[in-house]
Amino acid sequence: MSKPPAERTEQLRADGSLRHLLTLDGLSRGMVESLLERAAHFSRPFNEPAARSTALRGTTVAIMFAEPSTRTRVSFELAALRLGADVVNIEVQLSSRRKGESVLDTVATLEAMHVDGLVLRDAEADVPDLVAAHVADHVSVFSGGAGSYSHPTQGLLDALTVLQHKGRVEGLRVAIVGDVRHSRVARSAWRAFSLLGAGEIRLLAPTALMPDTHDFAGCTRHDSLATGLTDCDVIMALRIQKERMTEADIPSEREYFAQWGLTIDRLKYARENAIVMHPQPMNRGVEIDSAVADGPQSVIRDQVRHGVAVRMAVLEQALVRQS
Ligand code: NCD
Numbered sequence: 001m002s003k004p005p006a007e008r009t010e011q012l013r014a015d016g017s018l019r020h021l022l023t024l025d026g027l028s029r030g031m032v033e034s035l036l037e038r039a040a041h042f043s044r045p046f047n048e049p050a051a052r053s054t055a056l057r058g059t060t061v062a063i064m065f066a067e068p069s070t071r072t073r074v075s076f077e078l079a080a081l082r083l084g085a086d087v088v089n090i091e092v093q094l095s096s097r098r099k100g101e102s103v104l105d106t107v108a109t110l111e112a113m114h115v116d117g118l119v120l121r122d123a124e125a126d127v128p129d130l131v132a133a134h135v136a137d138h139v140s141v142f143s144g145g146a147g148s149y150s151h152p153t154q155g156l157l158d159a160l161t162v163l164q165h166k167g168r169v170e171g172l173r174v175a176i177v178g179d180v181r182h183s184r185v186a187r188s189a190w191r192a193f194s195l196l197g198a199g200e201i202r203l204l205a206p207t208a209l210m211p212d213t214h215d216f217a218g219c220t221r222h223d224s225l226a227t228g229l230t231d232c233d234v235i236m237a238l239r240i241q242k243e244r245m246t247e248a249d250i251p252s253e254r255e256y257f258a259q260w261g262l263t264i265d266r267l268k269y270a271r272e273n274a275i276v277m278h279p280q281p282m283n284r285g286v287e288i289d290s291a292v293a294d295g296p297q298s299v300i301r302d303q304v305r306h307g308v309a310v311r312m313a314v315l316e317q318a319l320v321r322q323s
Pocket of ligand 1: 154
């Protein structure tokens with residue numbers, strides 16, 4: 001379930017520049033920092049107009065998501081449009097993939113229509129790598145989430161959110177809370193925060209939702225909010241991913257909230273100025289109480305805002321050579 005693709009596709013060009021973004025695993029700290037710096041340049045306060053450029057004029061980006069999405073899909077689309085690219089969305093449920101066409105045949109069709117960038121989301125962890133291994137030299141592939149394995153732009157937007165609120169990731173104590181086992185968001189956040197020098201990354205989950213011991217190297221593991229949240233600077237709550245579970249994994253929502261729900265009272269275990277994150281979609285009253293999600297320590301809306309900025313930085317970095 002958290003298995004990485006059997007064959008990893010090279011993400012960098014021979015000159016070390018970014019061609020595809022499939023995972024944060026293996027990227028250098030310098031590469032991640034330069035993407036975040038560029039994303040910070042594109043990020044604007046809520047009350048200001050969005051950043052725009054014409055860097056991708058003449059470039060075509062296709063977005064093909066085989067799993068539901070609101071934020072990731074829309075923010076990739078807005079990012080491409082605000083850089084001046086043409087954008088097409090392929091409704092997988094309405095496309096020939098429903099008739100049994102293989103993903104590689106669909107991609108070959110898009111290539112014949114001069115698509116330069118492909119953004120993919122799939123329940124199978126290896127689909128973005130597989131496509132990246134087969135596309136023409138001028139085409140770049142971006143993962144918008146692959147199984148439980150990877151969600152690299154989410155990891156970057158989470159890092160940018162921490163940087164903008166805390167000024168650094170270095171040395172911070174981070175708690176990742178909830179369904180860590182099934183979460184590609186947690187895996188990419190762990191990569192990003194580790195690369196940027198987080199002091200401690202804690203996983204807080206009931207046994208059934210804790211990842212296997214070989215996974216998440218270097219993280220500490222906690223079986224209660226009371227011990228796990230103590231002195232944390234950053235709290236990342238995760239959605240219970242019922243779609244990736246068997247019935248047996250899931251306690252009732254009421255039981256889960258009683259033990260693991262992030263409430264105002266439980267937030268007090270963490271540092272007073274701790275920030276609260278959630279990738280959304282949220283199950284209010286299950287993994288997080290509305291008073292926390294909408295409260296003064298929540299940076300959840302900033303995560304969404306930074307999602308567009310990060311995706312602009314990534315698309316620009318990989319595709320600008322084509323234009
Ligand atoms: C997440 C995802 O799809 O991995 N959402 C997102 O992209 N912001 C998290 C989730 O579905 O729980």
